Amino acid sequence: MTPELGQLALILALLLALAQGILPLLGAWHGNRALMAVARPAAAGQAVFVALAFGILVWAFVHFDFSVQYVADNSNLALPWYYRIAAVWGAHEGSLLLWIFILNVWTVALAAFSQKLPEVFAARVLAVMGLIAVGFLAFIIFTSNPFGRLLPMPGDGADLNPVLQDPGMTFHPPVLYTGYVGFSVAFAFSIAALLGGGLEQAWVRWARPWTNIAWAFLTLGIVAGSWWAYAELGWGGWWFWDPVENASFMPWLVGAALIHAQAITEKRGGLRAWTILLSIFAFSLSLLGTFLVRSGVLTSVHAFASDPRRGIFILIFLTLVVGGSLLLYALRAPKVASGKPFKPVSRESALLIGNLMFAVAAAMVLLGTLFPLIGDALNLGRISVGPPYFGFLFPLLMLPVVLLLPFGPFLRWGKGEAPMLKQILLRAGIAAAACAIVAAFFVDGQLKAIAGVAAAVWIVAGVLLYAYKRWREMPRGRRYPAEMAGMLLAHLGVGVFVAGVLLSESLSVTSDVRMAPGQTEHVGGYDFRFDGVHRASGPNWRADQGVITVTRDGRQLTVMHPQKRTYLRGQVQTESAVDAGIFRDLYVALGEPMDANKVEDAWSLRLYYKPFIRWIWGGGLLMMLGGFVCAADKRFRLRRAATDAVAAESLQVQETHA
Amino acid sequence: MNPTRKRRLTIVVLIVAAAALAVGLGVYALQNNMNYLLTPSQVQSGQAADYKTFRLGGMVKAGSIQRSSDSLKVTFTVVDAGGAMPVEYTGILPDLFRDNQSVIATGHMDGARFVATEVLAKHDETYMPKELKDAMAKAHADKKVGDESAQGDMP
Numbered sequence: 001m002t003p004e005l006g007q008l009a010l011i012l013a014l015l016l017a018l019a020q021g022i023l024p025l026l027g028a029w030h031g032n033r034a035l036m037a038v039a040r041p042a043a044a045g046q047a048v049f050v051a052l053a054f055g056i057l058v059w060a061f062v063h064f065d066f067s068v069q070y071v072a073d074n075s076n077l078a079l080p081w082y083y084r085i086a087a088v089w090g091a092h093e094g095s096l097l098l099w100i101f102i103l104n105v106w107t108v109a110l111a112a113f114s115q116k117l118p119e120v121f122a123a124r125v126l127a128v129m130g131l132i133a134v135g136f137l138a139f140i141i142f143t144s145n146p147f148g149r150l151l152p153m154p155g156d157g158a159d160l161n162p163v164l165q166d167p168g169m170t171f172h173p174p175v176l177y178t179g180y181v182g183f184s185v186a187f188a189f190s191i192a193a194l195l196g197g198g199l200e201q202a203w204v205r206w207a208r209p210w211t212n213i214a215w216a217f218l219t220l221g222i223v224a225g226s227w228w229a230y231a232e233l234g235w236g237g238w239w240f241w242d243p244v245e246n247a248s249f250m251p252w253l254v255g256a257a258l259i260h261a262q263a264i265t266e267k268r269g270g271l272r273a274w275t276i277l278l279s280i281f282a283f284s285l286s287l288l289g290t291f292l293v294r295s296g297v298l299t300s301v302h303a304f305a306s307d308p309r310r311g312i313f314i315l316i317f318l319t320l321v322v323g324g325s326l327l328l329y330a331l332r333a334p335k336v337a338s339g340k341p342f343k344p345v346s347r348e349s350a351l352l353i354g355n356l357m358f359a360v361a362a363a364m365v366l367l368g369t370l371f372p373l374i375g376d377a378l379n380l381g382r383i384s385v386g387p388p389y390f391g392f393l394f395p396l397l398m399l400p401v402v403l404l405l406p407f408g409p410f411l412r413w414g415k416g417e418a419p420m421l422k423q424i425l426l427r428a429g430i431a432a433a434a435c436a437i438v439a440a441f442f443v444d445g446q447l448k449a450i451a452g453v454a455a456a457v458w459i460v461a462g463v464l465l466y467a468y469k470r471w472r473e474m475p476r477g478r479r480y481p482a483e484m485a486g487m488l489l490a491h492l493g494v495g496v497f498v499a500g501v502l503l504s505e506s507l508s509v510t511s512d513v514r515m516a517p518g519q520t521e522h523v524g525g526y527d528f529r530f531d532g533v534h535r536a537s538g539p540n541w542r543a544d545q546g547v548i549t550v551t552r553d554g555r556q557l558t559v560m561h562p563q564k565r566t567y568l569r570g571q572v573q574t575e576s577a578v579d580a581g582i583f584r585d586l587y588v589a590l591g592e593p594m595d596a597n598k599v600e601d602a603w604s605l606r607l608y609y610k611p612f613i614r615w616i617w618g619g620g621l622l623m624m625l626g627g628f629v630c631a632a633d634k635r636f637r638l639r640r641a642a643t644d645a646v647a648a649e650s651l652q653v654q655e656t657h658a
Numbered sequence: 659m660n661p662t663r664k665r666r667l668t669i670v671v672l673i674v675a676a677a678a679l680a681v682g683l684g685v686y687a688l689q690n691n692m693n694y695l696l697t698p699s700q701v702q703s704g705q706a707a708d709y710k711t712f713r714l715g716g717m718v719k720a721g722s723i724q725r726s727s728d729s730l731k732v733t734f735t736v737v738d739a740g741g742a743m744p745v746e747y748t749g750i751l752p753d754l755f756r757d758n759q760s761v762i763a764t765g766h767m768d769g770a771r772f773v774a775t776e777v778l779a780k781h782d783e784t785y786m787p788k789e790l791k792d793a794m795a796k797a798h799a800d801k802k803v804g805d806e807s808a809q810g811d812m813p
Contacts, residue, residue, distance in 0.1 A: 387691075
């Protein structure tokens, strides 16, 4: 198949995206149903062409078509097939193609499930999705064509960055992008609401599962990225406050706030303007994330060396999206009505405080991430903001969230009851204090670890108390609807996550040592014996493979094989060896031979004992699961009848206008 | 005041209080955690005197890497167009650390030596961090060294 077909498909997709973005908006404005009806077929057609382009690129990779520049740059004959497919999104052009492909998947899903929405509203929503697609398709076609030819065709290609040759990396970008792009749905809803001048509670109810699913995917993507950094970057950390990590974290924080704000708007009608604003920010930060990774303005492990034209294009696009939507917000938001009143002690207040904390945390991360750019613009010199900045501010901002979390579900909408709160405060507080005291004996008085246990027990006790209350008070079958179960799971995840972070941060034992064969080191209660290094090889690499035997109290536990790989093009890559467990990980990575000519001799090694580190990802996965379970609630679908009524009504209005 | 106004006032007060707190803490945390990137020639011209901790960026001078025979201590020289700085580091160096590789080391001055607590080399070996490139270009222009030789070969 010729790659030019791929480019042609992209151009056709751009034309269809233009049709999808402009015609339905005009139709909605003038009440022209024929123009509004363009949205769905245009979206479907665009998706077909983008899928075709994506398929052609995959095909080129699978069949070693090195006449395509992008394929030649990112794969070679020795690269296994699964990494050749992953190589499609291994660099700039292909990952943008993946971005637009995922946007089309979301748009098609939206087109299919939005049949029951009022016609005008659905047309506007789909049009906004179309406009986003126009931006990205133009970006690909004009600055980042993945189908560019390389003539004469080389016999073999370069290589996929070895850092990306890892199972975690094959699915991290698609999942992360699914999350990023998913926020476009909430964004499109908000823009459509602003254009129409009203945000019906029923529409927010309909939008909620979309936000939840996007957020859940983003959570999974971040967890996968964190796991990958831990296993692949070779120094055993799980989060570095790297600009690109921050780029994915900011939409996550705003997304978490948005999920809770949408709950208020849907159930009580309040905070509509705030919900709309958060939707705009969540998607804008997703775009900013793409901008930060792609433009290379910030130094990071992910930064690709790149063309300044691309940065400028994304910057203009970003300005249009953020500036345009905020302008629209400023003009139209006052028209969006306000909801039912609430007292200071109420679920709304608790959610609002949580929302503020998430928003401020996102702003704090944004400031720290962009500060090098600000410093540069103000001529302050080359500045970067160190991880301690985030490490100091973030826990501080999350503390109120953790403290309030157990109360949230117990509080009633509108007006909460103080005696009930005192009861929970007492019970969860006693549980947390008791566990903290017990834990203190096990962790040698490490304050951080004790705080971790107390905070985790506080949250988990709160969640369990609420689960018990539901069990006692509600009839069978109505105790845990999916929305409730999802909330409980996600909150449980927060508890597990907090325990994992604080325990592993405070109790980890890390040791960088020089070891000669036969030497034994004692780390965290385990004995690591270095049994030397031998050669190993794989499909496209050769490696020095260390053998480390781990024993505890004289009993052999495991033999670990960390590697120092050298790929075909000479790139060196550390493959750590991890012995995973629920309560602790043992982590070994090879440093370098002390004498480069005597590989069989002494090496520098990293020996880490990481207790509870898996709880970090476990907590993240629970939050993700919570998002998905919540989205599955029947309530979000059953009320279609009500939506139909609204639809019929607005149609009548439409017709009387016309 | 009617309930709606009262509620709005509460929200505004909350937002203002949170913003003030966030700004205060943010400024405090920023002041303590701003790391400047300097090149060896900038350090030698005295620009590092104001900072306790900073980041030193440049190229690893070819043949300057020396390991201790009994520990993980390693010394090497970081150079830019107009200066050189001996660096001492104890620990494991990144995969891409080698001669003529651009690196960024975080640490402090100890006499005439730079003692690093962290050394980073880029994951893409052909890629020099933009900030480092700019810093080196600036140092180059300041010193008016001209184009005597490749940066990595300078003493």
